[in-house]
Amino acid sequence: MNHRTIDLKLQQQLELLRDAMDGEFFFSLSDRLMYATDASAYRELPLAVAYPRNKEDIKKLIRFARDHKTSLIPRTAGTSLAGQVVGHGIVVDVSKHMTRILEINKQEKWARVEPGVILDELNLVLKEHELFFGPETSTSNRCMMGGMLGNNACGAHSLVYGSTRDHTIEVSTILSDGNEAVFGPLSNKEFETKCHGDTLENQIYRNISGILNQPENREQIKKEYPDPEIKRRNTGYAIDLLLNTQPFKAEGELFNFSKILAGSEGTLAFTTEIKLNLVDLPPKHKALVCVHLESIEDALEANLIALKHKPVAIELMDKAILDLTKENIAQNKNRFFIQGDPGAILIIEFAAKNEQEIHEKAKFMENEMRNQNYGFHFPVVTSTDIPRVWALRKAGLGVLSNMKGDAKPVAVVEDAAVHPRVLPAYIKEFVEILKKYNKDCVYHAHIATGELHLRPILDLKNPDDVQLFHQIAKETAYLVKKYKGSLSGEHGDGRLRGEFIPIMIGEHNYQLLKDIKNTWDPDHIFNPGKIVDTPLMNTSLRYQPGQQTKEIETVFDFSNDLGILRAAEKCNGAGACRKTELVGGTMCPSYMATRDEKHSTRARANILREFLTHSAKKNPFDHQEIYEAMELCLSCKACKSECPSSVDVAKLKAEFLQHYYEEHGIPLRSRIIANIATINLLGSYLPVVYNFINQNPFLAKLNAGILGFSKKRKFPLLSSRRLEKWLVKNGQYASKEYPNGKVYLFNDEFTRFNDADIGIKTILLLNKLGYEVIIPKHLESARTFLSKGLLRKAKQIANKNVALLYGIVSDETPLVGIEPSAILTFRDEYPELVDNALKEESKILASYALMIDEFLEREMKAGNISKEAFTSDRRKIKLHGHCQQK
Missing domain, CATH: 1.20.1050 (Glutathione S-transferase Yfyf (Class Pi); Chain A, domain 2)
Structure with a gap:
């Protein structure tokens, strides 16, 4: 199965670590496989998985990693698109225990949270204080503040609210030597004091002082880093922003290391708390103008017109995504505003203190677009229908997996950002790159800020397309550099784009980043292979180049998905199944109850895919690991409608169980439940006797014990007549x-x-x-x-x-x-x-x-x-x- 085995000595050491932790620690093969992937194209089997309960657990993990020359991969929801949370070390998942909102200061408008706090849940609490956290990602119902910090996440409304970096006041961390350090705003005197001393924290401050005071470095940073007007920019560590703070720029803001911790992807320190800036709730009056356009080219020009009218958001959905939403049960209902068959739709949001102002803005914009022959339908969506439109837009990533076959729209150059005024020219040249290789592309998302998510359609099981994966990325990097853009606007560098950072900021500046990494983390404990010293971006992929998809005989007809294995492969790791009961929906009840990854829809699809792909058994379903992953699935089928990729785990589970039982026999409890209609038919001839047995406390408990049911469970009674x-x-x-x-x-x-x-x-x-x-x-x-x-x-x-x-x-x-x-x-x-x-x-x-x-x-x-x-x-x-x- 292409995995590293754990020898007896290492197993004993891992067991000691597990016993020493207050939280949980796992290193079984199935637990490791569940964390071998995220929402990216990558797959790396970790050594183990930890759920730390507190700071002391994290310190123990750091000590173990240092002593055993391994690494830690910080992880929250695992929705990263650039491979940020895959690696061969210990995955440290803070999403289960480190989830507290520690403090809210309404007067000063800030909150202090642990890294596992979910964005939507934070905003639910803040709503009571008439505040919220501004940056809003499409994964807001499961993404967590630690991940948002690590990726410097933005969202649809970044025109107004910017990125997570813009709202990060202070970050509490544990450094690679195991000591705690808090990074926040410092006066010049405080900065100078921090530069003196023998601690790792002192070395970190001395290092950045030396880098930013050196004239050649300053010149190279200003010359090579992306256009400072670009709102979305995540390329490397943000030392260009630190250069514009005191003491390096007299009129600049106070120095604050949180500027580079945002977007550092957990490579510099382990975050334990974040102090966040909050903003007032947005205006109550808002409306969406959903402009229907003939083509992507028209949408690019219409975007420039829309920007002149000061909207709070502009998002794009292209025809490919719009067509795929028809096949998703939940999202098909959200297409209510779509007329005809548009080549693209711009979702333009206006907000104001009164409805009249909104409608005036919308009408002026519509008139200008019509006068220039852009757009053929301009529906205005208001009130409770607004979230439905945004839900359709947010489902964009997930529905892409519904594209049939092995060729999918892949995340490779999807995060490049350029200034909106040059976006049409950039896209024109990008299309020429794709034409050269005879490849199509999907276009969607943040057109207002110059960051269209561009996803070339590639088959990463095909060796030729794996090479194109690299070639398109490289050529696009040079193109983005030409337009003074950022190769990553919000999804981060990870191991997907790290290889191209020298192209983007120059080799001189890249060496500065490596110097910073080596100062903060000399043993490369924290998430190595991301941002700097990354492997080739077309290695360690989820699928092996040349991998043949097995044809597996099934009872269900999976031909619509081209087989059961491809049905499981539809899960792209976006993690919509990890939302909790607080933010609505039904999927996934077992995850909501346990907060364990292994009981999520994603984990079940991953485990099934892994074992069906790599099994050498005659019956590829004959694996206890799959049985354990499926055990708590309620077969509620919520995933079929709520999962953007329409992964139907209830169907996959039923198919698995049929073949598994053929090897191991059918449990008595399962036989009883399956045949309940026959049992009830027999009981219905004497319903009084049947009900007496099931209502009698002693007999009911006895039956429950024999049949394997909870003794607290009451058996359903029979009606007096059929x-x-x-x-x-x-x-x-x-x-x-x-x-x-x-x-x-x-x-x-x-x-x-x-x-x-x-x-x-x-x-x-x-x-x-x-x-x-x-x-x-x-x-x-x-x-x-x-x-x-x-x-x-x-x-x-x-x-x-x-x-x-x-x-x-x-x-x-x-x-x-x-x-x-x-x-x-x-x-x-x-x-x-x-x-x-x-x-x-x-x-x-x-x-x-x-x-x-x-x-x-x-x-x-x-x-x-x-x-x-x-x-x-x-x-x-x-x-x-x-x-x-x-």
């Missing part, structure tokens, strides 16, 4: 006329046995609304077999249900279901599960299968149900949405 028996006995509602025709009710196994009263009320409601209700002949839905991975049995049921119901159900007489997880099997699983001979029938049947709420909504829109049919009484109801319904 739904179909009630319908036979009671017939339809008293009225004999049904003006709206008939519907077929899917008598699912849960409603039928456990909640017959809900079924009865559904029938009565439909009768009252003018529908005849018929329960057709069918089997159970197979949901329980699907959730426990017994796919071959589920396939038999699906085949029979399709055969029984196709030809009966139609658009006029749909199949209506009460239990979402049951009726949705017809739409979600059956078309990919049934025999080939039944596929077309299954797809047609799926289009006629509706949840009860969908059916009622459809009929109301069609005018078949009027509002007068319902009471005008106001009532409070409790609504708990089904996970698979969401």
Whole structure:
């Protein structure tokens, strides 16, 4: 599997470290594989993974790294795009324990946080104080402040709020010698004092003083560093900014090392606390003008017009991304403002103290664009629809993985920033580079600040494209240099762009960066191989050049993804599954409960991909590591809709379990759950006895213990009568006329046995609304077999249900279901599960299968149900949405 083994001596040393830590420490192969990748193209197997609980744990890790000549890779959400958090050392994940908001000062507008605080969660708390942290990334619901500092993250509104560096007041760190140091603003006298002494901190200050006081260095920095007017600039360490502070520039700001710690990618020190500047909440009145354009070229020119009207943000989405959002369940709903088939859309946000001012700005801008023949549709989006548009834009990175095949839009030159006035010329030359190699590109994101995310479409399993990966990056670096730009605007250098820093800032300045790194971190403990001394950027990739994707036989039809392995490969590591319950959504409940990476959607996809790719076994699913990763997956299918890449882990898990059980047998508990409909059928002949057994405390606990259930769990009880028996006995509602025709009710196994009263009320409601209700002949839905991975049995049921119901159900007489997880099997699983001979029938049947709420909504829109049919009484109801319904 191309991994380093840990010998007995090293294992013993790692065990001692684990036992000494207050937090957790892991070095099993599966734990290491989960942290071998981030959201970039890279893969490096770490030595171990640590979840430090406090500063003392970090000091122990530093001491171990120094003594054993290994390294530490600081990590938060692991969403980096340039390989910043992959490496062969110990990954130090602060996202689980170091998550406290330590202090908020409303009067002085600052907050002190630990590095594992999530941006959206911080802003939720700050909202109560009418403040927020300005820089806002597209990953704001899971990115953390330590990562934002390390990458100097920006966001869509950087026109107004700049970057994380602009809002960092002070950084508390642990240095490579294990001592603590706080870096904040210093007066000239304080700076001079810091330069004297024998500590590592003193050496660090002396080093920068010597560098920035040297005339040749000053001249080279001013000459070679990017245009200072560029807002987004992350190339190397920001010593050009330090040169403009006191004591090196008399009228400059106070010297503050946090200027270079922002964007240093954890290569200089380990961050433990950050003091952040806060700003007032943005104006309440805002609107988006979503300008539809014919082409990227038109968008580049329209952007320059928009900038003149002082918007707070301008973002671009190109046709490729817009088309891919159609295939994502959640994002397809957010396309409400799109008309026709635009070649590009500019999302332009205006904010002001009143709505009139906003609409005036929007209208003036629209008129100017129309006069110059840019744009053909200018919808204005306001109020609660604004977050939906931004959600569509933020999903851009994730949906790119939905592009079918091995060729994907890759992060390689996606982060280059130039001044907006030269952006059209820069893009024109960039397109010529791609034309030379006959490659296409995806364009999106921060057009306002001159940083379009440009993603060439490459197949990094193909050796030729791996070489192009390097060649395009190199040629683009020279092009960005020509326009005095920054090769990284916000995503960082990492190991993706570090190789080209000498091109960007000159060899002289590059040697200064190496000098700084060697002073701060002489043993290269902190994240080596990033920014300086980086390996070749087209090595240690996630896929080996020339790697053939295995064809693996499956029960489910994965042909739409070109096989199960490519279905797992759709996960690009963006980490949308790592959001918590505080910021909304359903994905991923097991991660929300544990905050462990191993219980995230991303980890499950990574583990499955790794073992299926590298397994030498006849049955590639026969790995206990995959079983452990999948164990806490609830099969809620939230990932299918909420994951921007539409990674359906519930489907992957079911397929895995089928093959795993073929080697190891089916556990009793899984058999019981899968066959619950049969058990309930037998119990329904004597429901009183069945319910007594399950309600009796002693018997219920005894059964739970035997069957492997929690003794705290209550077993579902049976209804006193089965739904179909009630319908036979009671017939339809008293009225004999049904003006709206008939519907077929899917008598699912849960409603039928456990909640017959809900079924009865559904029938009565439909009768009252003018529908005849018929329960057709069918089997159970197979949901329980699907959730426990017994796919071959589920396939038999699906085949029979399709055969029984196709030809009966139609658009006029749909199949209506009460239990979402049951009726949705017809739409979600059956078309990919049934025999080939039944596929077309299954797809047609799926289009006629509706949840009860969908059916009622459809009929109301069609005018078949009027509002007068319902009471005008106001009532409070409790609504708990089904996970698979969401």
